[in-house]
Amino acid sequence: MNQKINQEFPHEISLYIKREDLLHPIISGNKFRKLKYNLEEAKKQNKKVLLTFGGAFSNHIVAVSAAGKEFGFHAIGIIRGDELSNKIAENPSLLKAQQLGMQFEFVTREQYRLKDSYEFMESLSNKYGDFYIIPEGGTNEWAIKGCEEILTESDFEFDYICCAVGTGGTISGLINSSDSNQKIIGFSSLKGDFLQNDIAKFANKQNWSVNCDYHFGGYGKVTDELIDFINTFNLNHKIPLDPIYTGKMMFGVFDLIAKGYFPKQSKILTIHTGGLQGIAGMNNLLQKKGKTTIVI
Numbered sequence: 001m002n003q004k005i006n007q008e009f010p011h012e013i014s015l016y017i018k019r020e021d022l023l024h025p026i027i028s029g030n031k032f033r034k035l036k037y038n039l040e041e042a043k044k045q046n047k048k049v050l051l052t053f054g055g056a057f058s059n060h061i062v063a064v065s066a067a068g069k070e071f072g073f074h075a076i077g078i079i080r081g082d083e084l085s086n087k088i089a090e091n092p093s094l095l096k097a098q099q100l101g102m103q104f105e106f107v108t109r110e111q112y113r114l115k116d117s118y119e120f121m122e123s124l125s126n127k128y129g130d131f132y133i134i135p136e137g138g139t140n141e142w143a144i145k146g147c148e149e150i151l152t153e154s155d156f157e158f159d160y161i162c163c164a165v166g167t168g169g170t171i172s173g174l175i176n177s178s179d180s181n182q183k184i185i186g187f188s189s190l191k192g193d194f195l196q197n198d199i200a201k202f203a204n205k206q207n208w209s210v211n212c213d214y215h216f217g218g219y220g221k222v223t224d225e226l227i228d229f230i231n232t233f234n235l236n237h238k239i240p241l242d243p244i245y246t247g248k249m250m251f252g253v254f255d256l257i258a259k260g261y262f263p264k265q266s267k268i269l270t271i272h273t274g275g276l277q278g279i280a281g282m283n284n285l286l287q288k289k290g291k292t293t294i295v296i
């Protein structure tokens, strides 16, 4: 569903948001798209177990645990940070995943870095037997096929499509199903431009770019300015944004509009990729620091 952002923008720009956050009560936004064909494939291969990887507040971890419960798989999560093992109760994302039946294995950051190595994979096979593996963040060919279903032909009327970028799977799907006259702009939620190669690997067109100016210090980092923006946006438009991805993307779009980046009368579609489950964890951190929290 596309929703118009009712606000006067300079240069007669019109802004819309695709509410992918409303697709499913738990498996929000792009994680739903990314899992769809992976779950079909796992069923086809007769797998009973899904195994995946993620960090402390990962939307992907929560999505896989919910998908496991809903579609009849046992879910195993390899979690970065062994210090988290006795802090599940304080971590809303991990607590949710656990309640949905996910089994955790906590590993050190060093072990996690080597998670794709042959040795680590072999140790997982020895421990857990046969499983269907979903990469960190969920990005693989099946995920991109799912993300190609975000845009439909009626979205061809937009000049620009804007989305948040983590691993690059979502933007790759958007690029593949876009019209070549449209421009796809990704807003990186993390520092560094190593993403571009990953996107180029999956994307079938060159009508895209990644903006790295709105990461706010890096992945999972926020500023008072960003939190204020998210709260004001929600107050004005009754649409919650998450602090890790969609808040940064929307801040970037507003800033670029103000700076005159988009030509006159541009029609812009932003993608709400979900991630709202992460707000609770972020608010805990903000509260500990005595900062303003995100209003939901």
Ligand SMILES: *Cc1c(COP(=O)(O)O)cnc(C)c1O
Residues within 6 Å of the ligand: 029, 030, 031, 059, 060, 137, 139, 164, 165, 166, 167, 168, 169, 170, 171, 242, 245, 246, 273, 274, 275, 276
């Ligand atoms: C995971 C996630 C992203 C990033 O998607 P990628 O396909 O990894 O680039 C963007 N927004 C939200 C809300 C997410 O949870």
